[in-house]
Structures are given as structure tokens and as C-alpha cells.
Amino acid sequence: MLSALEVARHNSRESCWIIIAGFAYDVTEFLGEHPGGAAIILKYAGQDVTEVYESLHPPSALADNLPSEKKLGPLSPVTNVKLPPFTQMISLLDFEKRSSPKAWAYFSSGATDMSTLALNRATWNSILLIPRVMVDVTKVDTSTILGGTPAALPLLIAPTGMAKLSHPQGEVGFAEGAGHEGIPFTVSTNASAGLDDIISGRTHDNQPFFFQLYMNRDRPKSSALIKKNGARIFKAIILTVDAPWPGKREADERVKNEVVLDLGVAGGRGSAPDSKGAGVGRAMAGYIDANLNWSDIAWIRAQLPTSSSPHESPEPDMLIGVKGVQSVQDVLKAISLGVNIIWLSNHGGRSLDTTPPALYVLLELRRDHPWVFALPHVEIYVDGGVRRGTDVVKALCLGARGVALGRPFMYALQYGTEGVRAAVQILRDEIETTMRLIGARTIAELGPQFLNTKALMPLLNDPVPSSSSPVRSKL
Known part of the structure; x- marks a missing residue:
């Protein structure tokens, strides 16, 4: 099993790994093919992108676009927050x-x-x-x-x-x-x-x-x-x-900006959002x-x-x-x-x-x-x-x-x-x-x-x- 720390080291265009649903994937060679552009993946390089990925893609997207050998190994699953009945x-x-x-x-x-x-x-x-x-x-x-x-x-x-x-x-x-x-x-x-x-x-x-x-x-x-x-x-x-x-949905864009900053994008991992923001709605x-x-x-x-x-x-x-x-x-x-x-x-x-x-x-x-x-x-x-x-x-x-x-x-x-x-x-x-x-x-x-x-x-x-x-x- 791969550790989250090991995945986090692969956070650049030269070596880009991500975590989806408890598994690590090497998407380095896929960066240039992603329909939404490489920047959106690089914003989350080395991170768990399950929530973002599953909200934007059908379940078959990984199998359809990524060779099986790029599925690197399992990680611990994420625990969901409980809701009132x-x-x-x-x-x-x-x-x-x-x-x-x-x-x-x-x-x-x-x-x-x-x-x-x-x-x-x-x-x-x-x-x-x-x-x-x-x-x-x-x-x-x-x-x-x-x-x-x-x-x-x-x-x-x-x-x-x-x-x-x-x-x-x-x-x-x-x-x-x-x-x-x-x-x-x-x-x-x-x-x-x-x-x-x-x-x-x-x-x-x-x-x-x-x-x-x-x-x-x-x-x-x-x-x-x-x-x-x-x-x-x-x-x-x-x-x-x-x-x-x-x-222009500013609340959406602000939260996305905050997520990006939390991931350290402005510090060199990918490119920071432009002046128009980086909300989910605009990306879609x-x-x-x-x-x-x-x-x-x-x-x-x-x-x-x-x-x-x-x-x-x-x-x-x-x-x-x-x-x-x-x-x-x-x-x-x-x-x-x-x-x-x-x-x-x-x-x-x-x-x-x-x-x-x-x-x-x-x-x-x-x-x-x-x-x-x-x-x-x-x-x-x-x-x-x-x-x-x-x-x-x-x-x-x-x-x-x-x-x-x-x-x-x-x-x-x-x-x-x-x-x-x-x-x-x-x-x-x-x-x-x-x-x-x-x-x-x-x-x-x-x-x-x-x-x-x-x-x-x-x-x-x-x-x-x-x-x-x-x-x-x-x-």
C-alpha cells in the first residue's frame, strides 16, 4: 500500500500522481490529453481528488482514458461525516x-x-x-x-x-x-x-x-x-x-480559490487561478x-x-x-x-x-x-x-x-x-x-x-x- 506522503511527493508536471477513491494513479502522461487542460489536474497533484473527480466524471472515465498499469496501489479510504437522520x-x-x-x-x-x-x-x-x-x-x-x-x-x-x-x-x-x-x-x-x-x-x-x-x-x-x-x-x-x-458565481470561485491555496498551488504546484476565479461552474x-x-x-x-x-x-x-x-x-x-x-x-x-x-x-x-x-x-x-x-x-x-x-x-x-x-x-x-x-x-x-x-x-x-x-x- 502506498502512503499519502509518498503520493504527495509526485506533485509536478514531470511526475503527477493523484488519489481517487482510495487508489493512487499516475496521470503524468495524461496531462496533455485531459479535456479540461493540464492545469486543473496540476492544482491537485499529489492530493486526494476523490470528491472533485467524482463530481465531474462518470465512473467509467478512469477505465476509458487511463491504462490499467497507471493504477499504482491502494490507500486508506476516507471516512464520511455523519448526518442527522x-x-x-x-x-x-x-x-x-x-x-x-x-x-x-x-x-x-x-x-x-x-x-x-x-x-x-x-x-x-x-x-x-x-x-x-x-x-x-x-x-x-x-x-x-x-x-x-x-x-x-x-x-x-x-x-x-x-x-x-x-x-x-x-x-x-x-x-x-x-x-x-x-x-x-x-x-x-x-x-x-x-x-x-x-x-x-x-x-x-x-x-x-x-x-x-x-x-x-x-x-x-x-x-x-x-x-x-x-x-x-x-x-x-x-x-x-x-x-x-x-x-460569475463568486462564492463558488472563492471556495475553489481557498482549496487551491490550501494545496499550495500558488507556491509552485501548477498555476494559480486567473483574475476571473476558478469555480467549479466556470470550469465545467x-x-x-x-x-x-x-x-x-x-x-x-x-x-x-x-x-x-x-x-x-x-x-x-x-x-x-x-x-x-x-x-x-x-x-x-x-x-x-x-x-x-x-x-x-x-x-x-x-x-x-x-x-x-x-x-x-x-x-x-x-x-x-x-x-x-x-x-x-x-x-x-x-x-x-x-x-x-x-x-x-x-x-x-x-x-x-x-x-x-x-x-x-x-x-x-x-x-x-x-x-x-x-x-x-x-x-x-x-x-x-x-x-x-x-x-x-x-x-x-x-x-x-x-x-x-x-x-x-x-x-x-x-x-x-x-x-x-x-x-x-x-x-
């Missing part, structure tokens, strides 16, 4: 702030001053509920249709990369938890678990999965990814459109295509497998969605291009600060274009700051088909599959309680009549000019 968690907020400092910084961080991050949460409480009394609410039904498939709740697990920062299961825990609770899980392009492992975590053959796509500037890679996943069990492909460039975004544009919807459609009869034009087997829409104009544009799922989102306040909450756009749509919610081939989703069942019910009253959460499920994943299930069950109870107390027995009965939105109306954009009306006439 998840049975003590009675709200989503109870799951928060239990991660390691690095994981907490990555999950909780927002762009620059984090104004949008704070506003996302505060805005939900600005809408008031108007209960109707004397309604028989002995039974309530929360079932709906998401992505063209039945769902037990109007909830989705949002795409969040690097889930293994929370738990060794990573996204497999999301797949299992979502399957047991009957809601869709949107798998991220940046998933830390392999797709085969994630899909194997499904609880039944018809479990709905969506696939989130970051467009790679190397288009053949995105084409291959779409075609490969189009042949799997995914119901929809969701293109993220609000992050063609990495946002280097491949994303800044040339993303509306014509790419047709390009994606052309990559998808199709099925048709001799008398019909071919149609893709998967629905197409766009995530990160932040204006009514872009909602209408997406509809005109045949997009099926329009996901209102500002990336959880992680991309561009001082952008409006997605709830504002939902309100503007309800005010100016209520016909959008009646389109049979379009589903409107919303995320950002959702922490309570009351938030979910408010979004549904305004016309949203589904409500997505990211961070809360990441925090719940610290307890593995059971934590994810517990988070869904907490939301289920809060949604059912809210519906009963406002006098609604089914999702279909929810509507604007249950809401007082006056506090937010002065903050909304002016109505979209009438020049957009041709969009509706084409449908």
Missing part, C-alpha cells in the same frame, strides 16, 4: 446547509451580488392565496401530465450537474427517488454518474426521464449525444438557452457553444430519431423544450418554432444577476397571452426559488403545467434515494394541504381566482406590442 427533516429548508463547504458553495451560489437569487425566493411570498370555503376537500388529486406522460405530482427534478458532491449515488439517487414518487427527472449533460447507471436506477419501464442539453461548440459531439439519447427512454430533450457563457462551462441561436431548434429536431407511417410526415419521437426563457417575446418565438416545453427560468440566479424571476414572466403571460396555456402541444414549466407547496400551487394557478426544483433536491440527496423521496413527500403533503385549504380538489380546478397578485403587477414589463399577434394566428 433524514426523518428529522420536516421541510425542504431542513435539508440545507448540511453539505461540505465546497458542495455548499457550488450548490447555493448565485451570480455576482446574488440579487436575483434572493428575489427568486422572495417573489413567491408576494402573491397571496384567496381561499374558498365550504368545499368538500376530503379527496384531492395532484396527478397531471408532464412531457406527455402521467405524473403523480406537477413536480420535476431539475437538471443539476455534479450530484456526487452530495452523495456517492449521484444522479442515480434522483432516478430512483423520482421513480418511486412518480415524477420526472431531467438528467443533466453534466451528470456525474454515467447514463447507463442513471437509467438502470429507474423503478419501472415507463418512468419518465427528460434529457437536458448544453450545446457543445463541437457540434458533432452534440449530434452524437442527441442521437444516442434519442434511442434511449427519454421523453423530451430540453435545451438550456440561458447560459451560452458562464456566469468551457465546452458550451456561445453561438447558440434559434435556428438550432430545427437542427436538434433533425438529429432526433423519427417514426412515421407512409402517409404521414416524419415526426420526432421526443418532445423538444427550451430551458431558460426569460421574456414573453421569447416564449412566443419558441411557440412559433414548434417547441413543446417552454421552461421559464433564470438558471436559479446563477447565470446573470438582476434578471427578473421566472414568476414575473409567468404573470406577464397570464396577463397578456392567456391563450398560450390552452395550446394542447405546449407545456409551460417554471423554476427558481420554489421551496414550499404553496409556491407550486401558485404557479399552477397562473397556468404552469410543471414546477421544477434543483437545489432542494441536491441537499436532500445527501441522504441518498430516501432523502430525495422524503423531499418529494414533504412537497406532496404541502401541495395537498394548500389545495384543501383554498378549496381546490384537482389540478384542473386551480386558476387565477385563487390568487391576489396586485403586489407584483407594478413590477411587470409593459405588454408585448401587438406586432406579436401573427404568432398566434399561425397556430
